[in-house]
Every structure is written in structure tokens, then in C-alpha cells.
Amino acid sequence: MIRTSQKEIKNTQLNAKELIFSDRTYFMGLAMLMVICFHFVSWVGFGKFLLPFLWGYIGVDIFLFFSGIGLCFSYKKYSYLTFIQRRAIRIIPLYMVGAVLDTAITSWQDGISFSSWDWFCNITSLSYYHIGGYLRDWYLSSLILLYLTFPIAYKYVNKCKSGGVIFTVILGLLAIIFVYSATGKNMPFQYNCLISRIPIFLLGILVYDRYTDIGNIENQRYRKVMWISMVLGMMFLVADRLIPISIGFVATALIAPALIYGLAMLHRHIGKSLMRIIRFIGIYSLEFYVGNLIIHVTIDIMPSKMAKVAYYIIGNLVFALMLIPFNKLVAKYCSSLIKR
Known part of the structure; x- marks a missing residue:
């Protein structure tokens, strides 16, 4: 996830590239x-009344697009070792906190006694590759x-x-189809999620690398490619509902560039107070995400659906503010150790 300064910008004077x-x-x-909205309908319910929330997982595609851009800034500024150290300090401590809490709560709720090896695999993300433990969360492992890499x-x-x-889009699609053809089953969820989203991550790198051209969303050529991508994505989304092969994540990756354009247009219509809240969540998006995962493994403790609603809304904020x-503190401590 990416941290940036919160300087005020003149919305009406920015094109999408600059934004x-x-x-x-x-x-x-x-x-x-x-x-968060997608997880709400997935874990709490009310999907029939909050239908747009069912597509909220496209937020992951936006994350990866801007992660690609943000990593370029860091990679060009630091050596590879420093680059990895900074990324590790940012993500590993929170990942480990989430893994420890997740494993402990799951063990308590389900009455499972996990071995030391299972704990190790969960904490190190090896469980993502089906090496011990269990699949906790695909996104942070990816x-x-x-x-x-x-x-x-x-x-x-x-x-x-x-x-x-x-x-890469074509290769990912072929890999998904090949797995289904060879096994009669869809590619495991956690790998489908990653492989389908690699192109949008690479697009973020491309936008950074050539932002004077393709990064300028006002450029007519880019806008034409963007709309073609969106139409293909919508077609894939429909096909995902009609065929047994799971290509929904490929679809959202193709739709994401157009959605980013729409969010850029929305930017100038958002008030200052709401914008501060959105930026705050963006700066600490990793903390909000890990807090959201803690809710995932504890929400079934709530006795009723309305209790789940209250816990979900309040818990997201409380856990993030704690993390x-x-x-x-952990980042400061780790940085001091590296400098010694």
C-alpha cells in the first residue's frame, strides 16, 4: 500500500494524469x-438491498494499479535491498499481527490445535501456497x-x-482455461485472484514509465484503449455468469482503468471534509485492511444480524485506529535496527 502527502490540490485544474x-x-x-463494502455484504448480508456492493472487490484492482505506480517511485529512489527493507517494514508486521490473531481465534472457535509448523506457515504466508496452515488471506500474501519480484x-x-x-492478460486467461480443461475444476481461488490481477499491476508500472503518453488519460489514444478494455471487461463479466470457467477477476481487471477515470472525474465534486476522510483511509489502507480481516474471523461471535452490522461498522474504525x-512504533523500531 502507498503513503503520500496530503497537500491540497486544485481539483478543477487537474487532468486525470496529474491527479x-x-x-x-x-x-x-x-x-x-x-x-469494506464488498466484505460487508459477503460477511453480514443484505446483498439484495446493497447490490452495487457485490462488485466492490474491484477495489483490489485499483489497489494493485496504484501499488504498481507507487512501487516505481520507491524502486527508482532506493537500492533493491533498501526497497525490500522499506516494503517489508510496511507490510510484514501487520501481516504477522493479522496472522497470529487469525490463527489464535480460529483455533479457539473451531477447537483446533494447530501445530508449530502450521503457525509458522500462517505467519510467513507459506500457507498461501498450500504449505502447512490454512489459507488466511490471498491479497497480502500476493x-x-x-x-x-x-x-x-x-x-x-x-x-x-x-x-x-x-x-499478460491473454496468458492469464489461457492459464485459467487450461487448468479448467485439464482438471475439470476452476483454478484455486487464491491463484486466480493473483494471476487475473497481474495485468492491472503491470499497467500501473506502465503508466509510471510512460505517463507522458499512456498515463495522460486525456490522450485520445489512451481513452480509446480504455473504453475497449471496459467493453471487453463487461463481456467477460457476463460470460463469467454463463460459463463454468471463473473469469470474473479478469473482467474486473479490464474494467478497472475506466473506473479509475470515473473516480478521477468524481474527485472535483467531493467536499473537503469527505475528502479528508477518504485520504485518511487511503494513507492507512493497509491498517484498515488488516482490521477488516480481524472482523472476518470474529464477526460470527455476534448474536444477531443487527449486532453484526454495528460490530462491522464500528470495528473497522476501532481496529484501524489501534493498528x-x-x-x-514497529516501523520506527525496525528502521532504527537497520541503521545500526
Whole structure:
């Protein structure tokens, strides 16, 4: 996840390209809210009344797009070792807190005695690869993998440009189809989620690398490509409902660029007070995400649906506000150790 300064910008004087590079926390905040809304209908209910929330998982695509941009800034500024250290300090402590709480609560609720190896695999994200433990959360495990392999992704995009991004879309789609053809089953959820979203992550790198051209969303060529991508994404979304092969995440990755354009247009119509809240969530999106995962493993303790609603709304804020100072202290401590 990305931290940026919260300087005020003149909304009416910015085109989408400038907005993407100057106020990424705005997009990250909205993306986090989309994910929270999606998890609300998934874990609490009311999907029939809150139908748009069912598509909130597209917030992940927005996260990965801006992660690709943000990682480029960091990668160009620091050595690879420093780059990895900074990313690890940002994500690993919170990941471990979430893993420990998740495993402990699951053990208590289900009466399972996890082995030391299971604990280790959960805490290190090895469980994502079906090595001990159990699948906790695909996103943070995928993010760790993308951080470690970022230099490869950056060089690939730098060399292959937009053709590389398009090829990755096709390759991911073929991989999903191949797994289904070979096994009669869809690719495991956690791998489908990652493989389908790699192109939008690479697009973020491409936008950074060539922002004077493709990053300028006012550029007619880019806008044409964006709308074609959205139409294809909508077609894939319909097909996902009609065929047994799971391609819904490929669809949202194709739709995401157009949604980012729409959010850029929405930016100028949002009041200052609401904008401060959105940016705050964007700056601490990782803390909000981990807090949301804690709710996931504890929400069934609530005795009624209305209790779940109250717990979900209040819990997201409370857990995030607890994790923010914790992560700052850990980051400060880890940074001091590295400097010694």
C-alpha cells in the first residue's frame, strides 16, 4: 500500500494524469471503502438491498494499479535491498499481527490445535501456497510476492511496454482455461485472484514509465484503449455468469482503468471534509485492511444480524485506529535496527 502527502490540490485544474500522480491516497481510500463494502455484504448480508456492493472487490484492482505506480517511485529512489527493507517494514508486521490473531481465534472457535509448523506457515504466508496452515488471506500474501519480484516486473514492462501488458492478460486467461480443461475444476481461488490481477499491476508500472503518453488519460489514444478494455471487461463479466470457467477477476481487471477515470472525474465534486476522510483511509489502507480481516474471523461471535452490522461498522474504525500507532512504533523500531 502507498503513503503520500496530503497537500491540497486544485481539483478543477487537474487532468486525470496529474491527479493520479498527485493524489494517489484519494484513489486508495475509495478502493479500500469498496473492499469494506464488498466484505460487508459477503460477511453480514443484505446483498439484495446493497447490490452495487457485490462488485466492490474491484477495489483490489485499483489497489494493485496504484501499488504498481507507487512501487516505481520507491524502486527508482532506493537500492533493491533498501526497497525490500522499506516494503517489508510496511507490510510484514501487520501481516504477522493479522496472522497470529487469525490463527489464535480460529483455533479457539473451531477447537483446533494447530501445530508449530502450521503457525509458522500462517505467519510467513507459506500457507498461501498450500504449505502447512490454512489459507488466511490471498491479497497480502500476493502483495509480498509482488514486492519481492517487482524488479522483474519493472524490467518486463520497460522492455515490452503495452504489448507486454496485453500479452499478460491473454496468458492469464489461457492459464485459467487450461487448468479448467485439464482438471475439470476452476483454478484455486487464491491463484486466480493473483494471476487475473497481474495485468492491472503491470499497467500501473506502465503508466509510471510512460505517463507522458499512456498515463495522460486525456490522450485520445489512451481513452480509446480504455473504453475497449471496459467493453471487453463487461463481456467477460457476463460470460463469467454463463460459463463454468471463473473469469470474473479478469473482467474486473479490464474494467478497472475506466473506473479509475470515473473516480478521477468524481474527485472535483467531493467536499473537503469527505475528502479528508477518504485520504485518511487511503494513507492507512493497509491498517484498515488488516482490521477488516480481524472482523472476518470474529464477526460470527455476534448474536444477531443487527449486532453484526454495528460490530462491522464500528470495528473497522476501532481496529484501524489501534493498528495505526502500533505499525508506526514497529516501523520506527525496525528502521532504527537497520541503521545500526
